[in-house]
Amino acid sequence: MTTHFSNVLRQAFKTFDRANHANFHTNLQLLRQLTDELTHRDLHLRDDLFRNVTVSRAPCSYMHIFEDERFSMSLFIVRGSSAIPLHDHPMMFGLLRCIWGQLLVQSYSQQIGPDDPLTYDPHPTMVKVNAEEPTLVTPDSQCATLTPRKRNFHQITQTGNGGVAAFFDILSPPYDADMPTYGPRQCRFYRPKADGGQMQLHCIPSPSTYYCDVVDTPESVVQAAFQVADECYAANASGKQ
Numbered sequence: 001m002t003t004h005f006s007n008v009l010r011q012a013f014k015t016f017d018r019a020n021h022a023n024f025h026t027n028l029q030l031l032r033q034l035t036d037e038l039t040h041r042d043l044h045l046r047d048d049l050f051r052n053v054t055v056s057r058a059p060c061s062y063m064h065i066f067e068d069e070r071f072s073m074s075l076f077i078v079r080g081s082s083a084i085p086l087h088d089h090p091m092m093f094g095l096l097r098c099i100w101g102q103l104l105v106q107s108y109s110q111q112i113g114p115d116d117p118l119t120y121d122p123h124p125t126m127v128k129v130n131a132e133e134p135t136l137v138t139p140d141s142q143c144a145t146l147t148p149r150k151r152n153f154h155q156i157t158q159t160g161n162g163g164v165a166a167f168f169d170i171l172s173p174p175y176d177a178d179m180p181t182y183g184p185r186q187c188r189f190y191r192p193k194a195d196g197g198q199m200q201l202h203c204i205p206s207p208s209t210y211y212c213d214v215v216d217t218p219e220s221v222v223q224a225a226f227q228v229a230d231e232c233y234a235a236n237a238s239g240k241q
Helices: 003-016 018-036 219-238
Strands: 060-067 072-079 083-088 093-100 103-110 126-131 135-137 144-146 153-158 164-172 189-195 198-204 212-214
Touching: 003 018, 003 164, 003 219, 018 093, 018 164, 060 219, 072 083, 072 153, 093 135, 103 144, 153 164
Parallel strands: 060 212
Antiparallel strands: 060 072, 072 164, 083 153, 083 189, 093 144, 093 164, 103 126, 103 135, 103 153, 126 198, 189 198
């Protein structure tokens, strides 16, 4: 059954609906609690998807699960000593739920005051940041999180003995969303550099060692996503959400 996945998706619609902005933080906490309980079985993923480590596969695999203008859901599988290189999530909230193996998340936060306005630079060269404490995530731990101000630069590395790790993530708004003032945003890659006591992230091209193949989404998950989306869109149109 995809019941729990459907509950996560419904809560995501509720959380990121602008009509519910007054209750955003309460809804985000509820979404995190539900996502903390998500397993690979809730996504109808077979164990052998995470055990077939072959030289012919890409370092990472990507599975598209759902996306609209409010949020996206996807799955990444990281193999061997591979990593998803240091990259950014501009103007986003995010949840990263490890559903297989073990991942080390090294995050950075831009040096910006709590009352300073958020800005989006479409062509960054260097960003001054603070390094956050690295987070080890497993299926037994809570989600790693990011916000528009905290931990929205990160690198994700497979560190388990099994050689394969996987995570489900929710991002809002997606990169391609046409945000007011900012429009769509790009995902940029970075190289960290310490300059005296100052940590800097220098923008670089996408590393040639990072590429993904695509894994098909289980049909049951696709159908569940369509069903929940139809319900939520209908409720929104009628003013019930």
